[in-house]
Amino acid sequence: MIFLLWAFCAFALETKVEVGWGGQAVVSAVNPLWLSVSNSHPAPFSGEVRISGKIGSPWRGEALYHLKLPVFLAPYARARFLVPWPVELGMTSVFVSVFSEGREISSTAAELFLNPGRLHGAIGPPFRPAEILLSPAEIPKDPLLLWPFSRLDFPPLPQDIPDAIKAWSVFLGGESTWEPPFRLGIRPEPLSQHLRGLRPSPPLWPALVPGIFLYLLLLGPLLGSFSRGRAGYLLVFLAVFSSFALFYSVYREAGPGVAAYLVEVRSSSVPRFCLELWGGASWRGEEVELPGFWVEALPERGWEGLDLEWAYGPDGWRTRFSLAPGRPRVLLRLAPPQVFSPPPAKTAPPAWLVSALALPWDQASVEHIVLHEGRRKTEGFIVFLP
Amino acid sequence: MKIPVLPAALVTPFHGFAILCGAGLLAALLWPDPLVSRVLFLHILVFLQGILSLQIGEAEYGYGPLSLRARLGRLLFFSFLGLALALPFLLVYRAETAASWPSFFASLAFLFAHGFGWTLVGYALAVVVRWEGLRFLAKYGGFLVVSLIPVVFGWPASGLTVLPALWERREMGWLGLALYLGLSGVGVIWWWRKPKRSWAK
Numbered sequence: 158m159i160f161l162l163w164a165f166c167a168f169a170l171e172t173k174v175e176v177g178w179g180g181q182a183v184v185s186a187v188n189p190l191w192l193s194v195s196n197s198h199p200a201p202f203s204g205e206v207r208i209s210g211k212i213g214s215p216w217r218g219e220a221l222y223h224l225k226l227p228v229f230l231a232p233y234a235r236a237r238f239l240v241p242w243p244v245e246l247g248m249t250s251v252f253v254s255v256f257s258e259g260r261e262i263s264s265t266a267a268e269l270f271l272n273p274g275r276l277h278g279a280i281g282p283p284f285r286p287a288e289i290l291l292s293p294a295e296i297p298k299d300p301l302l303l304w305p306f307s308r309l310d311f312p313p314l315p316q317d318i319p320d321a322i323k324a325w326s327v328f329l330g331g332e333s334t335w336e337p338p339f340r341l342g343i344r345p346e347p348l349s350q351h352l353r354g355l356r357p358s359p360p361l362w363p364a365l366v367p368g369i370f371l372y373l374l375l376l377g378p379l380l381g382s383f384s385r386g387r388a389g390y391l392l393v394f395l396a397v398f399s400s401f402a403l404f405y406s407v408y409r410e411a412g413p414g415v416a417a418y419l420v421e422v423r424s425s426s427v428p429r430f431c432l433e434l435w436g437g438a439s440w441r442g443e444e445v446e447l448p449g450f451w452v453e454a455l456p457e458r459g460w461e462g463l464d465l466e467w468a469y470g471p472d473g474w475r476t477r478f479s480l481a482p483g484r485p486r487v488l489l490r491l492a493p494p495q496v497f498s499p500p501p502a503k504t505a506p507p508a509w510l511v512s513a514l515a516l517p518w519d520q521a522s523v524e525h526i527v528l529h530e531g532r533r534k535t536e537g538f539i540v541f542l543p
Numbered sequence: 544m545k546i547p548v549l550p551a552a553l554v555t556p557f558h559g560f561a562i563l564c565g566a567g568l569l570a571a572l573l574w575p576d577p578l579v580s581r582v583l584f585l586h587i588l589v590f591l592q593g594i595l596s597l598q599i600g601e602a603e604y605g606y607g608p609l610s611l612r613a614r615l616g617r618l619l620f621f622s623f624l625g626l627a628l629a630l631p632f633l634l635v636y637r638a639e640t641a642a643s644w645p646s647f648f649a650s651l652a653f654l655f656a657h658g659f660g661w662t663l664v665g666y667a668l669a670v671v672v673r674w675e676g677l678r679f680l681a682k683y684g685g686f687l688v689v690s691l692i693p694v695v696f697g698w699p700a701s702g703l704t705v706l707p708a709l710w711e712r713r714e715m716g717w718l719g720l721a722l723y724l725g726l727s728g729v730g731v732i733w734w735w736r737k738p739k740r741s742w743a744k
Contacts, residue, residue: 353576360572360639369565372631376561380554388546395627402634409638438577441641482641482711483577 170202170230171195172253174267178289181272182244183305187452189297190242192253196230203229204257206238212245218461219247225468228255241301243452244269245460275307285310300324300430300491301450308332324430324491328422338426338543342515343434343454343489351509352418352436352485364405372398417535419528420510423494424542431494436487437533439480445533450474451488501526501539510538517542547617549624552602560595561628564588568632572639582707584636585650588629589657589702593690595625596658597682600665615734618666622659626651642710649720650709656723657702661686663730 173193176182196202206226213219222243230236242251249271254264279287280296287310296319297303303325311334318335325331328341379391417437424431434454435447450467463486466477480486501524511518526537549557567587574580599621603614630651637647665682672678693701697715699708705719 360635365572365635366569369569369632373558373562373565376628377554377558380549380558384549384551384554386548388548392546395630398631399627399634402631406634406638410641483581 170204170255170263171197172206172255172263172265174208174251174253174265176242176244176251176267176269177272178276178278178291178305180270181276181289181305182248182269183272183275184244184246186275186304187241187243187301188305189302190240190251192226192238192240193235194228194230194238194255195235196233199232201229201231202257204255204262207254207256208240208242208251209254210242210244210248210251213247213460217247218459218463220460220463220465222248223464223466225466227469239297239302241299241450241452243465244271245453247460272305276305278306278309280309280311297321300329301452303331304329306331310334320427320429323427324432327424327427328430328432328491338424339517339520341422341432344513344515347509348434348436348487348513349485351513352438352487361405361409368398368401417533419535419537420514421494421537421539422514422516422542423539426543429493430491432489432491433495434487434489436485437480438485439482441482443480444477445480446475446477447488448472448475449490449492451476451478451490454487454489497526497528497537497539499526501537504538506538506540510540514540516540547620549621550602550606552605553599553621556595556598556602557625557628560591560625563591564629564632567591568636571636581640582710584632585706585710586703588633589654589706590690592625592629592654592658593661593686593702594683596622596661597665597668597686599625600662600667601669601678601682603662604666604669611734615731618662619659622655622662625658626654629654640710643712646710646712649716650706653702653705653709653716653720653723656720656727657705659727660723660730663727663734 171194175191177188182188190208192206192208194206204227206228208224208226210222211219212222224240224242226238226240228236228238248269250266250268252264252266254261256262276288278289278291279285280291280293282292289306298319298321300321303309303321306325307330309322309325309331322331322333323335323337326333326335327337327339330340330342375394379394383391416439417435420434420436422432422434433449435451437445451465453463453465462479462481462484464478468475468477476488478486478488504523504525506518506521506523510523520543522541524539524541526539528535528537564584564587568584571580571584571587574583600618603618603621606617609617633647633650636642637644642650664685668678668682672681690701690703693699694703697704699705699715699719699722702719705716705723707716708714709716709720
């Protein structure tokens with residue numbers, strides 16, 4: 158009887174999902190995803206909800222976005238979760254599956270109503286004419302969720318303008334009645350170019366170039382002597398040089414695997430949030446896990462291999478992704494400013510950073526730090542602006 | 544076992560092959576785009592090896608009367624020598640592109656089968672096509688067709704598609720390796736069973 162009760166319980170969980178403000182999922186933006194889960198059974202439910210969606214197309218390459226959220230529901234309880242969900246071209250639906258003890262117990266799909274342009278919203282009351290109307294209570298704490306809006310109209314709010322709106326305005330280019338001190342612009346091409354040139358460690362040229370020249374120089378006479386019947390010298394020579402090359406091959410294998418950049422842009426007008434850009438290039442196929450909710454900042458022409466997985470745990474969100482050899486990826490997030498140890502040192506902004514980010518550089522001060530995390534060496538730049 | 548003597552006509556092709564491979568390795572390592580850098584040397588190597596192998600086969604036909612077994616041994620040895628000359632470059636490239644050791648050894652096996660296969664083709668063309676102009680066209684024209692057409696369609700029949708796939712451990716690489724090992728094996732069997740009168744010069 159108890160078994161039957163549990164089995165029935167497993168199939169009793171209901172899920173409902175809605176993506177985008179007013180049901181409109183804006184393409185190339187992080188949209189809000191509301192997930193409603195209800196447990197209509199007298200037993201508590203403990204499990205995991207997995208949300209997935211495919212982006213791209215067969216001819217442009219496809220990638221999978223995957224989000225894992227642990228869920229615990231009391232008997233007859235109902236919960237509503239709000240999670241960030243990036244929508245890209247080609248994503249026509251999202252799939253929601255509920256897992257309990259590693260077993261899928263239910264799954265549903267929700268069609269997306271895609272909107273190619275960003276939305277015009279208004280915060281009221283009194284409401285002004287707009288595509289989406291929000292009450293002050295609906296303003297999200299996470300500025301990423303305001304990304305689908307290009308403009309937000311609001312009357313003077315009773316309290317200070319929320320930091321989420323300020324961060325959206327400064328870092329995501331949103332327009333509102335609040336005028337930001339600057340608006341950040343990311344220029345994809347210089348950033349992508351710089352990352353393409355990243356190598357965890359360059360070849361050992363002082364050993365490589367003389368070695369190749371010496372090898373080719375000695376090879377001619379030895380091949381000549383081989384044609385006159387003296388093969389021994391050539392075979393010993395080949396064995397010696399192959400041994401050197403083998404040593405080089407094994408020695409270089411121990412080098413760092415990933416080279417990465419972390420750029421943090423802070424504004425004194427938005428103390429609670431900063432924009433972080435993580436760009437990395439890998440020497441070999443690597444799996445990377447970063448704390449926080451990161452989204453693709455520089456989508457390439459092809460989406461093949463640009464999968465992202467987010468998992469919520471005791472420490473909050475974590476983002477997992479893979480780096481294909483030689484193919485850089487850039488991700489961004491809006492998060493509270495980090496405290497670095499040891500403290501960064503002041504430096505001049507590198508040329509690639511100046512060309513990659515449209516900022517009032519004459520007002521900026523830049524600090525530099527090198528972070529080592531396992532096999533990954535990350536060079537960090539913190540940009541302070543008014 | 545007696546090591547075969549290198550025909551004088553093959554000294555320059557072997558040395559030229561090594562020089563071009565060395566230059567190709569440097570060009571690949573200096574190439575600014577890592578996606579190109581990861582395959583450029585492999586493309587250069589497999590293309591040059593095909594041409595060298597055709598020259599080995601043709602030169603071997605004019606090397607004088609030998610038994611079938613000795614001839615086969617020489618063709619195998621010179622195919623191996625071509626690979627051995629490029630081995631230091633391949634080892635360096637493995638380190639710089641972070642290819643795995645299984646990929647490296649599979650690539651070596653493929654290069655050996657590829658080289659030996661084209662050596663047999665070079666030898667067979669020298670036997671069958673007596674007119675030098677036509678032989679030149681058949682030799683290099685055929686090699687270009689077999690190398691480039693599969694690239695357009697993505698077939699695992701060309702070294703240009705198979706070697707990078709093996710290097711990156713993609714499925715197409717294993718298909719190509721099986722194909723070339725199979726063709727080389729068939730070539731060896733055919734060599735043993737062919738009429739001796741017309742082929743053993």
